[in-house]
Amino acid sequence: MRLWIALHLPRLPLEVFTPSWSTDTGTDVGTVVLEQERVLVASPYAQDAGVRTGMRRGGVLMLLPDARIHERAPAQEADARQAVALALLQYTPQVAEGEESTLLMDVGASLRLFGGIRALCRRVRANVRALGFTASLACAPTARGAWLLARANAGRAVRMEALLRRLDRLAVLLMPPARPYAAWFDGIGCHTLGDLRRLPRPGLQRRCGRELLDLLDAAYGLVPELYEWIAPPETFRARLELYDRIDDADLLLAGAQCLLLQLTGWLCARQLAVERITLQLEHERGRVARPPTSVEVVLAEPTWRDEHLVRLLKERLGRLTLEAPVIGLALEALQVRPMAPPNASLFPEPGGSEEDRMRMLELLAARLGPENVLQPLPLADYRPEQANVWVPVQQKVSARARNAQLPPDVLSLPRPTWLLARPIALLMRDHRPFYGSPLRMASNPERIEAGWWDGPETRDYFIAEGLDHTLYWVYRERVGMGEDGPKWFLHGLFG
Known part of the structure; x- marks a missing residue:
């Protein structure tokens, strides 16, 4: 139909x-719009005051001086229609x-x-x-x-x-x-x-x-109708002029939502998903001109819906302190990719889809800062501090890196559940490493020699046991022992 x-x-x-x-x-x-010095349309307040269509400017000012x-x-009407048409492209091309x-x-x-x-x-x-x-x-x-x-x-x-x-x-x-x-x-x-x-x-x-x-x-449907469809532009950039100077960043969200509606329509029409957008906050012009404030949002998973982008911008604007009033907004899609087909699985995954989890992580990153929400990036390296790397959740991780595994001979060896960010140098008492109590070696040494291309590491790792039976992962350096003997370091703790 x-x-x-x-x-x-x-x-x-x-x-x-x-x-x-x-x-x-x-x-x-009272608001009145004139066309050729005659009233084209008037607001309800102006109509109640007696303003009528076709009335001249002088008659309007006599009834409503202010x-x-x-x-x-x-x-401006054409620009407004174009903005509305772009937003409606999300429902039909x-x-x-x-x-x-x-x-x-x-x-x-x-x-x-x-x-x-x-x-x-x-x-x-x-x-x-x-x-x-x-x-x-x-x-x-x-x-x-x-x-x-x-x-x-x-x-x-x-x-x-x-x-x-x-x-x-x-x-x-x-x-x-x-x-x-x-x-x-x-x-x-x-x-x-x-x-x-x-x-x-x-x-x-x-x-x-x-x-x-x-x-x-x-x-009446008696003859066919032909129309020329509105074609979306190749790239997306939309601008909105504000009606007043805005000093509070939270008040900019509704204006940004207008631009996001246009972005959603453009993405759906072009069958694209956005990975990175930037919102430019334009300040005063003239002698007191300032460069625009840029608010950039990077997505871990591409999206073409505005609800998630609105939540991310809300968090970013809530943490932003404006250095000058804002008089305009401009939204630009910096990085897009083809829209992925929807998941065709018969039964949805319990607990939400992968997209739902990524959206939650992106929201946390916008609220807490990208440096505080990390994801693992395992590397096939014998050195523990290189094999266990954490990067921001918004950073793209290739499938090869995500599936990286250590050699089977290393995976069969015991590893601590808690690896320290930096090894801690241990004291030596009676020629034994000391960490709260003397440590007793409870395993044979595991020798690691790697990193010849960016700084060689030569270590012997042991499982050490304290007097309270806590197990530690320690290592002894085999290079540069010095006159004081080998140097011992604590690198991890077993649960």
């Missing part, structure tokens, strides 16, 4: 919308731009994936709201039908029969080709699309042109 979702976005500059993450006090003094007046900005600030989505193949049309519409509304906009949403089996329903804010019509009934009740002037003939339609009593369909087609075509009939037939 083919189904379309249409989103009608208000033709307003971005400043009209005050998102929840703005530092604005929330006091509405009103915030904006000129319509088509360039078939997103097109329609007339009069409308976006069209062919979601017929996405319904089962997102739990049906109602769940999908809720997610689309939530994403648009998170981007700072309130859109009129409608869905229908035809793109033009969904477009007309969205322009009239007439809701959903999933089946063709319901769409025909809804369209017949819509005003005929919703169709742009009909507006030049508004007086004629009013004179003959043609007010709805149902009335328009009952008119003789040859005479209607001669008077109003073929464009009106083509749009009407497309809305």
Whole structure:
């Protein structure tokens, strides 16, 4: 089944919308948008004060001297529509731009994936709201039908029969080709699309042109529709201008989430997963200009979902102290890779998947610092301190290194459960090593001679036992014994 979702976005500059993450006090003094010195749209507060569509600037200032007046900005409107379209690409690759600030989505193949049309519409509304906009949403089996329903804010019509009934009740002037003939339609009593369909087609075509009939037939599903889909860019970089100077890093999270929504749509459309992103915090310009503050997030496992990235950025921004107010944000995907196919196992792994565990480790690294969350990197080396290496969990470890094993003859020998980060030099008493008590050698020596390429090590390892029967792993250096005899070191403890 083919189904379309249409989103009608208000033709307003971005400043009209005050998102929840703005530092604005929330006091509405009346907001008005002008086009050619006449009111195009007004906020509810301005309407309550008497401001009406078509009123001139002087009339607005007479009613609301402190009103915030904006000129319509088509360039900003286009950028806003592009940002919304990029975020919607996570639901379908078939997103097109329609007339009069409308976006069209062919979601017929996405319904089962997102739990049906109602769940999908809720997610689309939530994403648009998170981007700072309130859109009129409608869905229908035809793109033009969904477009007309969205322009009239007439809701959903999933089946063709319901769409025909809804369209017949819509005003005929919703169709742009009909507006030049508004007086004629009013004179003959043609007010709805149902009335328009009952008119003789040859005479209607001669008077109003073929464009009106083509749009009407497309809305009612009588002719095929062709659209040019929005293509995502080759690389991702999105920017957001803030509405005020932000001094608290925690307040930047909602703005960063707007950029992450666009990143999610771009990744899904390009079938990519991101491994490293950077968030640039832009500061003042001019004579007091400062370089942007960079917040970089490196992922141990690539992802294409924004929920995990939001959690990581929240931890990073919570630990950040701003040296100057922030006036803009810019998000860039620095490292991406092809999206891995989903796990096709019949029974999920108990305790969560490997991806869930990696996300938990990444969250800990963002909260505690990457230097405090480590993973083992075993090396095939006879020297214990080289064979047991720990690296940050975000560092990529190859499969060969992860599966590295010591030779079988070494694996068969006893090894301590606790290896010290650095060997401790032992005291000598009565020609015996001393660590809390004299140590007695309880095993034959294990000789290790390795590292000739980066500093040779020649040692004899023993299992030593103290008076309290604690077992230690000690070694004796065989090179450079000196006049005081061999040097002994403690290197590990047995459990």
